[in-house]
Amino acid sequence: MASAYKPEQARVPPTLQLPVPPVNTLFSPLFQFNIALCQLSVTMDKERNIAHARKAIVEAAEKGAQLVLLPEIWNSPYSNDSFPVYAEDIAAGGDASPSTAMMSEVARSLQITIVGGSIPERCGDRLYNTCCVFGKDGKLLAKHRKLHLFDIDIPGKITFKESKTLTAGENPTIVDTDVGRIGIGICYDIRFQELAILYAARGAHLICYPGAFNMTTGPLHWELLQRARAVDNQLYVATCSPARDADAGYVAWGHSTLVGPFGEVLATTEHDEATVMAEIDYSLIELRRTNLPLEKQRRGDLYQLVDIQRLNSKST
Numbered sequence: 480m481a482s483a484y485k486p487e488q489a490r491v492p493p494t495l496q497l498p499v500p501p502v503n504t505l506f507s508p509l510f511q512f513n514i515a516l517c518q519l520s521v522t523m524d525k526e527r528n529i530a531h532a533r534k535a536i537v538e539a540a541e542k543g544a545q546l547v548l549l550p551e552i553w554n555s556p557y558s559n560d561s562f563p564v565y566a567e568d569i570a571a572g573g574d575a576s577p578s579t580a581m582m583s584e585v586a587r588s589l590q591i592t593i594v595g596g597s598i599p600e601r602c603g604d605r606l607y608n609t610c611c612v613f614g615k616d617g618k619l620l621a622k623h624r625k626l627h628l629f630d631i632d633i634p635g636k637i638t639f640k641e642s643k644t645l646t647a648g649e650n651p652t653i654v655d656t657d658v659g660r661i662g663i664g665i666c667y668d669i670r671f672q673e674l675a676i677l678y679a680a681r682g683a684h685l686i687c688y689p690g691a692f693n694m695t696t697g698p699l700h701w702e703l704l705q706r707a708r709a710v711d712n713q714l715y716v717a718t719c720s721p722a723r724d725a726d727a728g729y730v731a732w733g734h735s736t737l738v739g740p741f742g743e744v745l746a747t748t749e750h751d752e753a754t755v756m757a758e759i760d761y762s763l764i765e766l767r768r769t770n771l772p773l774e775k776q777r778r779g780d781l782y783q784l785v786d787i788q789r790l791n792s793k794s795t
C-alpha cells in the first residue's frame with residue numbers, strides 16, 4: 480500500500496518555507512474592535528477633500544471605530560493629469576503634506592489607528608501611489624507604495640495607464656498596530672495572490688486594500704478577489720473605495736467591503752458615499768484555521784513560495 484504524504488516529511492529547505500505563525504503567539508493587539516471603511520466622495524478641491532476626510536474619520540471614531548480605512552486616492556481626482564498636481568512630499572511632512580499632517584493629527588487626537596487610503600506621493604522626480612499608516616500616537620508607522628501599477632486596456636470599455644506618471648513601489652508592507660498585524664496593498668495589488676500569501680506567512684491578521692475598481696471589472700472581480708484573498712489565507716480583508724461620481728473621468732465602482740476568514744462578506748455598501756462600520760474578531764482566524772488546517776495540509780514538497788526579502792537577509 481502506498482504510504483500517505485505527511486507534511487513533516489517534506490524535503491523543503493527550511494529557509495524557503497513560509498510557515499504561518501499561530502495568530503495568538505505574535506504580539507498582543509486588540510482581538511475585537513470596530514473598523515470603519517470611509518467611502519468618501521472626492522472632488523477637485525483638495526482642501527475640501529482633506530476636511531471632508533477628517534470629518535468622516537471623526538464621525539467614525541465617535542461611533543466606536545478603532546481602525547479607520549480611507550479610499551485609494553482620496554485627496555485628488557484619480558487621473559494621470561491630477562497625480563502630479565495633487566502630489567505631496569510625505570517625507571517633508573507639515574505644509575508639504577497637508578493630507579498626512581491631517582491624518583497624523585486626527586489619529587493622535589482620537590487615539591485611533593488610520594490606514595490612510597492612498598494619495599499621490601512626490602519623492603524627488605518620481606511619483607508614487609502611497610498608503611500611510613498612522614498609530615494612535617499619530618506616528619507614521621508605515622508607508623506602502625503601490626507595487627503593481629494599474630495598466631489596463633479593454634478596448635471600448637476602459638484604458639488606463641498608471642505607469643504614464645507613477646513609479647511602482649519596491650517593498651511589501653506589513654505593520655504591527657494596536658489593532659493587529661496589517662498587510663497593505665493598493666487596489667490592483669489585490670490581483671496578485673502571492674502578496675497576500677506572503678502577508679499571511681508573515682502573520683498578518685488583516686489585509687487592507689484601499690482601491691478604486693472601475694465599472695467594467697468592478698462588478699465581476701472586486702468582491703471575488705477580496706473573498707479569494709480572505710478564504711485562501713484565512714484572514715480578514717478590508718477594502719475602501721471612493722464613492723462613485725458618474726461625471727468623473729474615472730468612475731469608481733464603490734462597494735467598500737469587509738470579508739472574514741471564512742470568505743464571508745461581513746459588511747458592505749453600494750456606490751454612494753457611506754461609512755461601513757463592522758466588528759473584527761481575530762479569534763475567528765484561529766477557529767477557521769482549526770476547522771480547515773490548510774497550512775498543515777499544504778504540499779510543500781510539490782510547490783512553494785519564496786520570500787525573497789527573507790532569503791536575501793539570510794544570505795547577507
Ligand SMILES: NC(=O)CCC(=O)C(=O)O
Nearest residue numbers: 629666667691692693696
Ligand atoms: N486603481 C486601480 O488599481 C484599479 C484596479 C482595477 O480596476 C482592476 O480591475 O484591477
